[in-house]
Amino acid sequence: MHSPPAWTFHTIPDQTGRVAVVTGANSGIGYITARELARRGAQVVLACRDPERGRLALIRMQGEVPGAHLELRQVDLGSLASVREFAAGWDRGQLDLLVNNAGVAMVPYARTADGFESQFGINHLGTFALTGLLLPHLLAAPDPRVITVSSEGQRFARFDLRNLNAERRYRSAFAYVQSKRANLYFAMELQRRADAAGLRLRSMAVAPGLTRTNVLTGGANSDRGRLYATLTRLLVRAAFRPTPEGAKTSLFAATVPDLPGGSYIVPDGPLQLRGEPIRRTRERAIRDIDTAAHLWQLSERLTGVTYALPACCGW
Numbered sequence: 311m312h313s314p315p316a317w318t319f320h321t322i323p324d325q326t327g328r329v330a331v332v333t334g335a336n337s338g339i340g341y342i343t344a345r346e347l348a349r350r351g352a353q354v355v356l357a358c359r360d361p362e363r364g365r366l367a368l369i370r371m372q373g374e375v376p377g378a379h380l381e382l383r384q385v386d387l388g389s390l391a392s393v394r395e396f397a398a399g400w401d402r403g404q405l406d407l408l409v410n411n412a413g414v415a416m417v418p419y420a421r422t423a424d425g426f427e428s429q430f431g432i433n434h435l436g437t438f439a440l441t442g443l444l445l446p447h448l449l450a451a452p453d454p455r456v457i458t459v460s461s462e463g464q465r466f467a468r469f470d471l472r473n474l475n476a477e478r479r480y481r482s483a484f485a486y487v488q489s490k491r492a493n494l495y496f497a498m499e500l501q502r503r504a505d506a507a508g509l510r511l512r513s514m515a516v517a518p519g520l521t522r523t524n525v526l527t528g529g530a531n532s533d534r535g536r537l538y539a540t541l542t543r544l545l546v547r548a549a550f551r552p553t554p555e556g557a558k559t560s561l562f563a564a565t566v567p568d569l570p571g572g573s574y575i576v577p578d579g580p581l582q583l584r585g586e587p588i589r590r591t592r593e594r595a596i597r598d599i600d601t602a603a604h605l606w607q608l609s610e611r612l613t614g615v616t617y618a619l620p621a622c623c624g625w
Contacts, residue, residue, distance in 0.1 A: 317558065317586050319346050322565045326351035329405055329451075330564075333357045333385065333440070334412030336367035339459065339518055342557035343409055345371050347564065348378035352407070357396065359386045359412070387412055387436025388422040390613060397443030404450040407564055410437040410458040413489075416482040426612070427476040433489035435613055438496055442615040448511060455512045456500060457563045462517045462576060464491040464595065471604055492605060494574065494595050499602040501572040503617065512571035514563045518556035519577040519585070562587035572596075 330347050334340035335356035348354045348371065356371075358364030361384050368382045385396035413433040422431035441448075441456055448454040467487040472478075474492070476485060497515035504511040559575045569575075574593055577585040595601075610616050 317562060319349075319554070319558075319561065322346060322350050322561060323567065324351055325565065328352045328407055329355070329402055330407035330409065331355045331357050331405060331444070332409040332411055333387065333437075334359075336360065336363045338553055339557045339560060340409070340411040341367055341371070342554050343411060343560045343564070344380075345375060345378075346557070346561055347407075348380055349375045350565075351379075353379040353402075354381070355402075356380065356382045357385045357412070358382065359384070359388075385440070386423075387432045387440065388424075388428065390424050390436075390439055392423075393436055393439045394443060397440065400444065400447055403447070404452075404454075405444055405447040406451040406454055408441060408444060408448060408454075408456045409560055409564060410441065410456065410493075411560065412436075413459065416486045418482065419476065419480045427474075427480065427485060429482075429485045429489045430474050430476070430492065433486075434492035434496065435609060437493065438609045439613040439615045441496075441500070442613075442617045445617060449509065453510060453512075455514065455564060456497070457560055458493050458497040458513070458515050459560060460493040460497070460515045460517050460574075461487070461490040462519065463487040464494050464517075465593075467491040469595075469601060471601070471608070474605075474608070491595055494593075495598070495602040495605050496609070497574075498572055498596050499599075499606050500617075502599070502602075504571065512569070514569070514571065514573045514575060516559035516563050516575040516587075517577070518559055520556075559587045 325347055330352045332340050332344040332354060335344040336358040344354045344356055356364055356368060358367065364382045364384065368380060371380060372378060383396060386392040414429055417428055420428040422428055424431065426435055437458060448456065464487055469488055469491050474488065494515045497513050500513040504513060559577065563569060563573065563575045573589045574596060575587050576590050578588040
């Protein structure tokens, strides 16, 4: 039997008429995701924390995809005020696609503007709040999707609901994989609640695999010194795959027509760290309904953002 052809960017169907928001679109996986959606005709909003980096990314993308429908807007997932301002300023009507891509990884201990541990606050709470506040615009679209970028590192998380905010102890790697597990819980619980409400919304999570991005060297990690930066760059160059390969799972989840909601898309290679996008169903966290529901309740309380969906699974 012949194996199916590899999934490539050329496989992406026409996206004309779709409006998409990609957070963290100024670099890395987010940049590639936004660029390829725009290349296929989508109207793409680059939602970036740093206005200058966003501006440079916009100029670069316009040069790579002449005639693309692109727009830059500022949002900082580490500030609930910024998230609310972004959502309140949405003036484009329906939103067909939200790609929750922005995040930080294994950064030194810090707190967000609202006092949350930075990785939990940015990677999960900021994403949770932004999605909830944009939900009315998503539900106005005929076939809306929410794609949340998790990580295969989430498989190694010891998820502790009592220490999500570094209440007792902070270890950067532990906090990172825990925040990525939270991303997966969020994506699956959003789908369960959409299903319970009879909505067409499709929520999915993806893992990019080991990918060359600046998430380990940029932002909060930029102050770790020259030795850290040099060693990290060497590691990323030697062991990680090119950024476009890492963006495949996000673009696959965002554009494959018959992909069901609640999918978790990962690379199909060894340890799911590299390879073509596939849907994985054997994942304990996907079926952990109780923890996901508790996390949802906690997230609503911490962010003050309540989703306009009926409660699911008895919570």
